[in-house]
Amino acid sequence: MxxxxxxxxxxxxxxxxxxxxxxxxxxxxxxxxxxxxxxxxxxxxxxxxxxxxxxxxxxxxxxxxxxxxxxxxxxxxxxxxxxxxxxxxxxxxxxxxxxxxxxxxxxxxxxxxxxxxxxxxxxxxxxxxxxxxxxxxxxxxxxxxxxxxxxxxxxxxxxxxxxxxxxxxxxxxxxxxxxxxxxxxxxxxxxxxxxxxxxxxxxxxxxMESVVPEYAIADFIRERTGAFLPNVAPSNVYPTKDGHMVLIAANQDTLFQRLCEAMGRPELAEDPKYVDHVARGDHQAELDAIIAEWTGTVDAEPLMDLLIEHSVAAGRIYRAPEMLDDPHFQARxxxxxxxxxxxxxxxxxxxxxxxxxxxxxxxxxxxxxxxxxxxxxxxxxxxxxxxxxxxxxxxxx
Known part of the structure; x- marks a missing residue:
C-alpha cells in the first residue's frame, strides 16, 4: 500500500x-x-x-x-x-x-x-x-x-x-x-x-515545558532531581526483591488509593501527610522510602501482577532483550x-x-x-x- x-x-x-x-x-x-x-x-x-x-x-x-x-x-x-x-x-x-x-x-x-x-x-x-x-x-x-x-x-x-x-x-x-x-x-x-x-x-x-516563565515570573529555576520530579509523588523507580527495578506512577489521588490497597496499607491514603497531591509532594522522600521498603520484599514479576491487578500504572525498566520478548511489542x-x-x-x-x-x-x-x-x-x-x-x-x- x-x-x-x-x-x-x-x-x-x-x-x-x-x-x-x-x-x-x-x-x-x-x-x-x-x-x-x-x-x-x-x-x-x-x-x-x-x-x-x-x-x-x-x-x-x-x-x-x-x-x-x-x-x-x-x-x-x-x-x-x-x-x-x-x-x-x-x-x-x-x-x-x-x-x-x-x-x-x-x-x-x-x-x-x-x-x-x-x-x-x-x-x-x-x-x-x-x-x-x-x-x-x-x-x-x-x-x-x-x-x-x-x-x-x-x-x-x-x-x-x-x-x-x-x-x-x-x-x-x-x-x-x-x-x-x-x-x-x-x-x-x-x-x-x-x-x-x-x-x-x-x-x-x-x-522544555514551563522552565522559562517559572524563572521569569516566579523566580524559580528547575534543578536536577534524579529519578523523580519534585512534588509529584509517588512517581519513581523502586527496587524489587530479586534485584530488578519497577517504575510506579501513582501520583493521582485515585491511583494512590489503589496503590495503598495493593500494598496492604489502605490507611496511608487517609493519612494527612499523603491524602492529596500537595501533601504527598511535601512528604515525597518519606513516602518513597515506604514504597521502596515494600517493593523490596516482592520479586519483580509478582509485583507487576499485583500492581496491574489493582490498576496501578507501573512498568519494568526495559532494555533491548525485554523489548524483543514483550508480547505487547509483538502484538503491535x-x-x-x-x-x-x-x-x-x-x-x-x-x-x-x-x-x-x-x-x-x-x-x-x-x-x-x-x-x-x-x-x-x-x-x-x-x-x-x-x-x-x-x-x-x-x-x-
Missing part, C-alpha cells in the same frame, strides 16, 4: 543524524528520498555505533532505511549542477550543513527557489540560519545544553548528565519533519515553496524485521505514529554507497552510460 507521502521526492544532503533522521521519517511514509553522499567516503554514520566484525555498523541500516544512495562530489561545479538538475523536479531539499555551505556551492535558497518555485528547503543546524551563533559548529550535545535539557538531567550531586541517545539531533529532525509537512500543505494551497529552519537548540527548547509489531544482505533478518523499530489507512512501510535497509547511481543519474536524469563513466573517471561519483 502506498504511503501518504507517495509521489514526494526528497533530495537529502548532509550527514550524521539531525538531517538524515528527518529523511528517514519522510521515507518511512513513502517519500522517495535520494541521499547524496561523498564518493568513496559516504555518510560517517555508516561507521558509527556498534559494528559487526565485518565493519558494518548496526545503526546505518536504520538511519538510511528506505533511501536511495548516490555519490556526488559537491565541491565541483559539475556535481553542483547535477544537484540543481535533481532539484528542478524535486519537492523537498533537505540539508544539515553549517549555514553558508550551500550558498558557497551555488545551492542556496535563492538559486534553488528560482529553479523550482515550489521547492521546500528544509535546513537543519545547531543554531538556525540567522543570528550571531548561526555559523558556529552545531552538535546535538551543545544544543541540548543551550536549550536547557542537560541542566535538568541527572542527579543533583553530579554535573549535568546526558541521555544515552542523541536526543537533540532527533528532536531537530522531528521538528524539521513537522515543518516539511506543514510547508507541503501550504504549497498545496499556494503553489509556493519556502524554507523550513530547524535548529537543535530551539527544538530542545520547545520541549513495534519491532519489525527487514531483510539485510549480510545480517539476514534485521530487527528495528517500526514506523510511528501509526496511520490506519496509509501506515507506510520500511522498504529496505540502508543501502550500499552509490547503490542507486545508475537509477538516479541514468534513469531519472537521462544520462548516458558514457556520461556516467566520465563522472566516475573524474571522481565526481
Amino acid at each position: 502506498p504511503g501518504p507521502l507517495d509521489g514526494i521526492r526528497v533530495i537529502e544532503m548532509g550527514q550524521l543524524l539531525a538531517g538524515p533522521y528527518c529523511g528517514q521519517l519522510l521515507a518511512d511514509y513513502g517519500a522517495e528520498v535520494i541521499k547524496i553522499e561523498q564518493p568513496g567516503v559516504g555518510d560517517p554514520l555508516r561507521h558509527w555505533g556498534r559494528e559487526k566484525a565485518n565493519g558494518k555498523a548496526l545503526w546505518w541500516p536504520i538511519a538510511a532505511r528506505g533511501k536511495k544512495s548516490i555519490t556526488l562530489n559537491l565541491r565541483e561545479e559539475r556535481g553542483q549542477q547535477i544537484v540543481r538538475d535533481l532539484v528542478a523536479d524535486a519537492d523537498i531539499m533537505l540539508e544539515n550543513f553549517r549555514p553558508g555551505t550551500m550558498e558557497r556551492w551555488g545551492l542556496g535558497w535563492e538559486r534553488l527557489h528560482e529553479l523550482n518555485p515550489g521547492l521546500i528547503m528544509v535546513r537543519v543546524s545547531g543554531y538556525g540560519q540567522s543570528g550571531p551563533y548561526s555559523k558556529r559548529p552545531g552538535y546535538a550535545s551543545v544544543g541540548e545544553a543551550m536549550g536547557g535539557l542537560r541542566y535538568v538531567i541527572g542527579d543533583p550531586s553530579t554535573p549535568p548528565s546526558r541521555a544515552g541517545i542523541s536526543i537533540g539531533d532527533s528532536l531537530a529532525a522531528m521538528f524539521a519533519t513537522l515543518g516539511a509537512l506543514a510547508a507541503l500543505r501550504h504549497r498545496d494551497q499556494t503553489g509556493q515553496g519556502q524554507v523550513v529552519d530547524s535548529s537543535i537548540y530551539e527544538s530542545v527548547l520547545a520541549v 509489531e513495534s519491532i519489525v524485521t527487514v531483510p539485510h544482505p549480510e545480517f539476514g533478518d534485521f530487527p528495528m523499530q517500526n514506523i510511528f505514529p501509526r496511520l490506519s489507512q496509509t501506515p507506510g512501510e520500511v522498504q529496505w535497509v540502508g543501502p550500499e554507497l552509490g547503490a542507486h547511481n545508475q537509477e538516479v543519474l541514468g534513469d531519472l536524469l537521462g544520462m548516458s552510460a558514457e556520461e556516467i563513466d566520465d563522472l566516475r573517471a573524474n571522481d565526481l561519483i
